[in-house]
Amino acid sequence: MGEIRKLKSSRSGDPPRESTPRRLAAIVAGDIAGYSRLMQIDEEGTHLRVKRIERDLIEPSIVGHHGRLVKTTGDGFIAIFDSPVEAVRCAIVIQQNMVGRNASMPKHHWIEYRIGVNLGDVIIEADDVFGDGVNIATRLEGIADPGQVYISGGIYEQIKHKLVCGYESLGDRKVKNITDPVRVYRVLPDPAAFNRTRKRRENILIFLLSLFLLVIASGVLWYVFWQPHGKVGGQASAPVSPEIPKVLSSPPPTVKQAAPQTQPAPSVAPAVKQGASQPQLASPAKPATQLSSAVREPEMYMLRGGSFTMGSNDDVTEKPPHQVTIKPFAISEYPITVREWNECAAAKACAFVATGKDDAPITNVSWSDAKQFVAWLAGATRRAYRLPSEAEWEYAARGGTQTKYWWGDQFLSGMANCKNCTDIAAAEQPIKVGSFRPNPFGLYDMGGGVDQWVEDCWHKNYQGAPSDGSAWVEGDCASHVIRSGSWKNDALYARPANRDSYDTNVRYQTHGMRVALSP
């Protein structure tokens, strides 16, 4: 008995000791660049907007990444995460969403966060967190450019092979009141940005090199003209050599031979998810180096097969919920973009020619147009590209969940591009693919954004639907199924179970597509 009492008393004696527990945590510190200037322009408006951003974006993003918001200051916040990967993901999500929110505003009203992330052993209290680690995070945030995420070397070591981003080393920096210099990396959320920065440096190098060669070339020319039997080789090498560094340093153009392949670009962390490869957004070096015969294939994600419950009781068209088994297949990470579509149009294989931003999703295509695209893509690549079946689409959209939305049963703002769900101006729509968070399968824009055609003919409910994941093509094929809902539909349409139909040969401005691939 005495022993038990002793044990109990020692346990009850523990909490006081735990009142200052130390823990290893990833600390995310963010603050708004030029907050006092914004407050000067419009005090109440800025305050309201900041509060709204904290409520709609920052808090849900932190919670969504399994972190904890420790405190908010007037213009910033500090959050802690158990996982450095989640911490940096969260920071990227916040920064990317802010771009969308600012897009409709004049520049001097932009709210831009600077974010620093550090890994450190810290003291955690209920409403605050202390320690060197926190100070370094805030210092990193202080040196970050607006809209950027800076991370410390400790974080970088943890995430470099796990998070598909570019990282730019900024070297060791001495920060205020910290003795040792801190190794700093800038996070480039998409590798395209990484390519851009590298491209910029490259351009300067190429420019200097060309200038240098031009001088030599003019020297050689002068020599040749004045001395008729001079060396001719110098002439030929002059226009060619500036191209050489360009070709060598561009990312390899033919990385997408197979779906589950990662891009071997230097210092871009390889993807860990099965089938993940680099997004192909706005990589300016590509066309220059691409072989004329090569077709840019969409980023594909290989999904393992499995069983799931398709449908729901939320709408008559979605009944009855029924078990479907899906075979392994690959689906494009993003909806097909204007750039991807117009390669088909340029090949005269697609009748519809898209206008709009290159990285915006293709819109205003009919089901027949979509079939032309997959037929061309399959022919040009000799791979079995096709439209996904309706069951495959829902399986991919659910991302392994059975909830109303892939993130839960409640709608969360900022998770999908739907009507009254975002701050995006009407003129900006449809916003570029991949602007919102990916679902648990790593797929973007599965719900909201653009409606997406699938292979199946329209049936008003699931009575008699196949259970093997194949497309249901019997019956009235005057109309086909569209999935996902668009930026013009409300949040209910962004549910993975939502389904609608449209005439097969008719184009409408919110209808787009994504492609699937049989292994």
Place this chain on the structure above:
Amino acid sequence: MKIARLIVLSAALAAVSCAAHAQGKPAPKDAVLYFVWPQDGTTIRGGFWCRFGLRNMGVTHAGDDFQNSGHHHLLIDVNEPLDPNEPIPQDKSHLHFGAGQTETRIELPPGKHTLQLVLGDAKHYPFIPPIVSDKITIRIR
């Protein structure tokens, strides 16, 4: 970044100016859009065929840009006013008949419902002035 912002800005401006131009086509003054069936105040049991009537204009496939012709849109229980400068929305309460259909099978839950027809041009914009039917109310038993 600056260049990217400029591009985004100019694209936005271009889109705004496009939207300003992309308005509907003029319609003849004597065009009449109406329900052949059902009529206002009808009580119906179960599903029914809804038939659309159009006088002094033609029905064509969406995308076909012929003078004085368009295609039907059926608005079910829609209360928001029609925006003449935007394409007619597409969702579960705005049904499109872009293949040139003039009738459709409708199934609605029991209770009162409103139906209204709107004629859209090749790009699904309402005409100027908008060609709309009377909004009728039916009761499903």
